[in-house]
Amino acid sequence: MNRLVLWVSMFFCAMIQAILPAWSELGQAKPPLLLGAVLYYALSRDDLQVVESAVLAGLLQDSLGPIPHGFSVLAFVIVALLVNRYRERVFGDHWFTHVMIGIGSSALVCFILYLLLVGGGLRTGVGFAFVLSKALGMSLLGMVIIPLVYKIIESLDFHLGNVSRRRA
Amino acid sequence: MKRKGWTFWLVLGAILLITLNLPLPVSRAVKSATRDLLAPLQELATSYTRRFKSAGDAIRGWGGLPEKNQELQREVMKLRRKLAVLEDLRRENFLLRQQLDFRRRSERELVPGSVLARDISGWWQTVRIQHGGSPLVRPDLAVMSSEGLVGRVTEVSGRTADVLLISDPACRVAVRIGDKGAFAVLQGRGLSWRGRVVCEAAFINKNISVKKGDVVTTSGLGGVFPAGIEVGVIESVTRDENNLHQSADVRPSADLSDLNVVFIVATEEEDVL
Numbered sequence: 001m002n003r004l005v006l007w008v009s010m011f012f013c014a015m016i017q018a019i020l021p022a023w024s025e026l027g028q029a030k031p032p033l034l035l036g037a038v039l040y041y042a043l044s045r046d047d048l049q050v051v052e053s054a055v056l057a058g059l060l061q062d063s064l065g066p067i068p069h070g071f072s073v074l075a076f077v078i079v080a081l082l083v084n085r086y087r088e089r090v091f092g093d094h095w096f097t098h099v100m101i102g103i104g105s106s107a108l109v110c111f112i113l114y115l116l117l118v119g120g121g122l123r124t125g126v127g128f129a130f131v132l133s134k135a136l137g138m139s140l141l142g143m144v145i146i147p148l149v150y151k152i153i154e155s156l157d158f159h160l161g162n163v164s165r166r167r168a
Numbered sequence: 169m170k171r172k173g174w175t176f177w178l179v180l181g182a183i184l185l186i187t188l189n190l191p192l193p194v195s196r197a198v199k200s201a202t203r204d205l206l207a208p209l210q211e212l213a214t215s216y217t218r219r220f221k222s223a224g225d226a227i228r229g230w231g232g233l234p235e236k237n238q239e240l241q242r243e244v245m246k247l248r249r250k251l252a253v254l255e256d257l258r259r260e261n262f263l264l265r266q267q268l269d270f271r272r273r274s275e276r277e278l279v280p281g282s283v284l285a286r287d288i289s290g291w292w293q294t295v296r297i298q299h300g301g302s303p304l305v306r307p308d309l310a311v312m313s314s315e316g317l318v319g320r321v322t323e324v325s326g327r328t329a330d331v332l333l334i335s336d337p338a339c340r341v342a343v344r345i346g347d348k349g350a351f352a353v354l355q356g357r358g359l360s361w362r363g364r365v366v367c368e369a370a371f372i373n374k375n376i377s378v379k380k381g382d383v384v385t386t387s388g389l390g391g392v393f394p395a396g397i398e399v400g401v402i403e404s405v406t407r408d409e410n411n412l413h414q415s416a417d418v419r420p421s422a423d424l425s426d427l428n429v430v431f432i433v434a435t436e437e438e439d440v441l
Contacts, residue, residue, distance in 0.1 A: 011206070014206070014288065015206055015209055015210055015213060016213070017288050018206075018210065018284075018285035018286065018287075018288040018296070019210060019213055019214055019217065019284075019285050019286075021286060021425075022286065022287070022290040024359040024360070028290040028291075028358070028359065029290055030287075030288065030289065030290040047172060047176055051180055051183070055183060055187070058187070059187065059198070059202075060202065060288075061288055061289060062187075062199075063198055063199045063202035063203065064199075064202060064203065064206070064285070064288040064296075065287045065288045065289045065291070065292065065294070066287065066291075066292045066294060066322065066323070066330065066332075067289055067291065068195070069187050069188070069190045069195045069198065069199075070184065070187035070188030070189070070190065071188075072289070073183075073184065073187045073188075074184055074187075074188065077180070077184065113289070113291065117291065123291060126291075126337070130358070134290070
């Protein structure tokens, strides 16, 4: 049941993220739903599921867009492992932690993808000002979306009996 | 803090290496399968989103319906007049070509497609459309809406096709400006802060007069976009620093931020008269 929730959440987040429009005022940022799901697993699960969620989310993001395979996988795995490594030093269950992690990890994913895309010669026409505005936009959206996604998947896990108690 | 063993890092490294170095046919197959798997769900979600949006628009625009109706009637009158003129020209063109023993271009075959989704990452200006499994759809075909050029097909799966919009910096279109024979290369500049699509027509001959309001159409050069598709209108003209060329900002005719149904220009065969 645990794995079912993981896969369903990832596919659902990918579908919604693809449908939602990008915010032109925020550097074409899209609501980071897939990253939200990855961070939920990074904050609440151990090694294998963290990697499984990051790889699946990355593969979905790469498959549903023009990004070459592996770019988003690498970005999500780096962020997920970083968050997973330091989760015991922060209040992993608190909403404020999710807000702060949402801001930081959204920007980090944006910069990692930018470096990979520019390094691969795929987005050479994109200026650094655009990337900064996109990172800012993704951080703002991540600040709102990531705690929300966290609560929804946690609630789903709770109702299906995957977690024994609902955290704060 | 539990330390991860070397097998964990070895497996993770292998996964990353494999995904980053997927052979192109495998990568295409994975992308195609994922897109086809999600297409029915996306179509369902998109149709509900549109219903909500149109209901919202109807509530917001309730008071302006008579004005909108009048505006549309004026537009219909204008288009009828234009059609009559074009019909005369077509007849004249047909007779002249017949006398010169020219070959006639057949009607373009248009494959309709409904827009399912946009680029998931926001790094590209693309839309995914559902083409109903038409065998005519392949990469590098022009895509247009009823208003004008939209972009070109980049990737095709069994049910869907990805379209790179003309607003994307990677999309370049050979265009003709006005009726004075000015040619240019149109390139997307993304969206402005206010969400307005910006395109730039570069390398326009400096000796040809180009002005605001001139209509930009595809020139047919380059082979991807057939000639004569309306692209947009000139908004402003600037000379480059060395005074070698002119460039112009172009406002696309198609509303790229609100696309619902588009048409893939599948063939442009030539038939003997």
